[in-house]
Amino acid sequence: MAGSVIETPLSAPVLILIGPTAVGKTALSLALAERFSCEIVGLDSMQIYRHMDIGTAKATPEERARVPHHLLDVVDPDEEYHVARYVADATEACRQIIGRGNRPLLVGGTGLYLKGLLEGLFEIPPVPETIRASLNQRLAEEGRALLFAELSRCDPESAGRIHPNDTHRLLRALEIFQATGRPWSEHLRAQKAQPALTNVLQLGLLCERSVLYERINLRVEQMVSEGLLGEVEKLLGMGYDPGLKSMQSIGYRHMVQFLKGEWDWEETLFLLARDTRRYAKRQMTWFGNDPAIRWFAPADTGPIFGCVEGFLAGAKGE
Incomplete structure (x- = not known):
């Protein structure tokens, strides 16, 4: 879709929190939102699907009760959802949040979605x-x-x-x-692509690779204990084809392979943890090339808050 999807870029200050899977974005996002009157907008290409909660590590009902969340459960697993639609949906969510007197806080790890918001979209000519x-x-x-x-x-x-x-x-x-x-x-x-957001602070979370990998291993154990296998069985029972893009994502395709008898349980969990680690590495490669991101350790709450306060003070002064 064209950059004309975004007719007028948002100039109000917007906070963005990115980082690899399992690094600790959820806990920090809630703290940021409560301190700076934010509503959270998902920046995740999997959390937009309904019925896919455990494997996508969506915010729990308790977390959503603390802070409003947007762009979760947007489409069914067999519906198409692309970056142009995300940019339009996220921009509209931000407009509404600002209209309520709150601040948007985008949280997630899908680099392509973030690129679309900050750099704009190009129109692809129709192809016969x-x-x-x-x-x-x-x-x-x-x-x-x-x-x-x-x-x-x-x-x-x-x-x-x-x-x-x-x-x-x-x-x-x-x-x-x-x-x-x-x-x-x-x-x-x-074409001159037009960004949707023009006044942003990008915060990134990182930690030692060994620590991140251990967090990923724990995340996998948690998803399994919460019923990831049952979630996938339910999706298959609802008629969703295992070949769908949504069902081919990490976690879901692994459970499908187990259910088909391709892997035993031990192999399934090993490959799920391995592939999640590889995904986190790809995320860090993507985000690591962006000099605009301010990087912090997950425990650096004080410096992170100070960074946000400085950004918002500067935004008010413009």
């Missing part, structure tokens, strides 16, 4: 289904390497920023070129 089908057939018959070589010739700029193994974006770039006769990179330069 015949072009898409043809490229998918060529991918199956000729292989990714040949298609990437073709992209390097017709759109070297996009080829330079797309990993050779990133099949989705490789096909997208070729689709756009074939549909419009212009490289994807040229379309991007011609």
Whole structure:
């Protein structure tokens, strides 16, 4: 979708709390919200799904009673939900929160959602289904390497920023070129994406990797004890296909594999913890490249509060 989704960026101060899974964002977000009159807006691509509570580590009813939460339970597991819709939903939630005299506090770990809010969205030209089908057939018959070589010739700029193994974006770039006769990179330069939020403080939580991995192991144990397997059995009983994007996420696909008899219980828990650790590492790689994030340890409550107070004081002075 186009950057025109956001007609007027929000200039009111907005707090953002990000970090890898299990680092301790929930506890800090509640403390921040209660101290600075915030309402929490989810920044998580899995917590938007209904009926998926344990495996996504959603705020509990008790936590939601303490502080209003938004963008939880937005769609059913078989509904499509993309970054453009998130940006529109999150922006509207922030507007309403500000209208009530409170401050938005975005909390989560989905870097793509945050990027959409802070950098804007680009309109992707429509692609005829015949072009898409043809490229998918060529991918199956000729292989990714040949298609990437073709992209390097017709759109070297996009080829330079797309990993050779990133099949989705490789096909997208070729689709756009074939549909419009212009490289994807040229379309991007011609558009001026508009950010939804222009006055933000980004707070990041990090801790020693060994500590984080131990927290992840404990998180896995907690999810299992709270009934993750039963949650997945319920979703399957409701008719949700295990091949859905939502059901292929960490935790859910692991329980499905166990239920199918592909893994035994011990192997399932081992792979669930391992894959969660790998996901946390990818999150840190994404966020670690952003110089605008102010990093703190989860226990640094005093310095974090001081940072927020300074930001809000400066925002009032503008």
